[in-house]
Amino acid sequence: LTNTSISDAQEMETIWTILPAIILILIALPSLRILYLTDEINDPSFTIKSIGHQWYWTYEYTDYGGLIFNSYMLPPLFLEPGDLRLLDVDNRVVLPVEAPVRMMITSQDVLHSWTVPSLGLKTDAIPGRLNQTTFTATRPGVYYGQCSEICGANHSFMPIVLELIP
Amino acid sequence: MLCQILGQAKKHPSLIPLFVFIGTGASGATLYLLRLALFNPDVCWDRNNPEPWNKLGPNDQYKFYSVNVDYSKLKKECPDF
Numbered sequence: 001l002t003n004t005s006i007s008d009a010q011e012m013e014t015i016w017t018i019l020p021a022i023i024l025i026l027i028a029l030p031s032l033r034i035l036y037l038t039d040e041i042n043d044p045s046f047t048i049k050s051i052g053h054q055w056y057w058t059y060e061y062t063d064y065g066g067l068i069f070n071s072y073m074l075p076p077l078f079l080e081p082g083d084l085r086l087l088d089v090d091n092r093v094v095l096p097v098e099a100p101v102r103m104m105i106t107s108q109d110v111l112h113s114w115t116v117p118s119l120g121l122k123t124d125a126i127p128g129r130l131n132q133t134t135f136t137a138t139r140p141g142v143y144y145g146q147c148s149e150i151c152g153a154n155h156s157f158m159p160i161v162l163e164l165i166p
Numbered sequence: 167m168l169c170q171i172l173g174q175a176k177k178h179p180s181l182i183p184l185f186v187f188i189g190t191g192a193s194g195a196t197l198y199l200l201r202l203a204l205f206n207p208d209v210c211w212d213r214n215n216p217e218p219w220n221k222l223g224p225n226d227q228y229k230f231y232s233v234n235v236d237y238s239k240l241k242k243e244c245p246d247f
Contacts, residue, residue, distance in 0.1 A: 013180035021187045037233045 044102035044134055048093070052105070052112030052125035052147070055154035059093055073157045086156065087144045092163040100136045113148035116162055124149055140166045201230070 049060040061067040074088045095101055105114045107125035114133075115122040123133045137143070145160040175182050203209055207218045207228060215221070222228070227237040 010178075010180040014183055017180070017183040017187070021183070032231070033233060036229065036231050039229070040233065040235055 041102065041132070041134055042100055045096075045099040047102040047104060048095075049104045049106070050093075050114050050125070052107040052109075052114065052151070052158075054109050054152050055147075055158040057112075057114070057158060057160060058108075059091075071161070073159055084144065087146070087159045087161070089159055089161045092142070092161040094163045094165060095137065097137050097140050097164045097166050100134055102132060102134045105131045105133065110151045111149045112151050112158070114145070114160060115148040116143050116145035116160060118143050118145075119162070121145070122148055137162075137164045140164045198230070 046061075046063040049058075049062065051058040051060070056073075057071045059069055059071060069091045071089045071091045071093070073086065074083060074090060076085055079085060079088065103114065103121075103123070105123045105125045106129060107127045109127060111127070112125040113122060114125055119135055119137060121133055121135055123131045125131070141164055143162040143164065145162075147155055147158045147160070149155075151158075171185055175185060204211075205228075207222055210216060210218055224242065225238050225240055
């Protein structure tokens, strides 16, 4: 199974090493630039703190006054027709559209993760650490997410609901 | 190992670009890891500086590459305490 009849193709070998390497570098450098761009903070309109507990979220709107509330999942017995089981909460996070929002996320006890997949958001809530994420929603509506870091018995029962109003 | 690489390069010169790219990639990865270990404020080595993440300057850049934001020119938004 040795190719004794084909040998010494130095030029071809050199070309098929250098050309793919150059192509990959040309792909990688703009991608890295975009990666660092996504991390930039572009002057948010306001800041909301999101604190994970076992097993609910607390939201603090402290920029203009002091609104602090807890957000528990609606138990199945309390669901109205049309509500989503395991997803709806008693107090939603209400936000305006087209406004850059900064979320400061942390936890009071164990690891949690604040996730809203339809907005491309997932940030871990780590006790003793403040993580930051910014987003600008462009469409009004209700956006659901669920805690994404195992945090105990009711890890699947602490959802996140964003209500974006125009 | 360097002698081995040089020996192989002399015998098969078409392998030189391969060694160059792999060498660049490996050393780049190692250097970035070293930069993270030594300069990232989330990492603590020194008992005399126990919480470097609590002593960040407002106009310092800690990222490797900043596209649009010039940290040295940022205006202060908060009052002095």
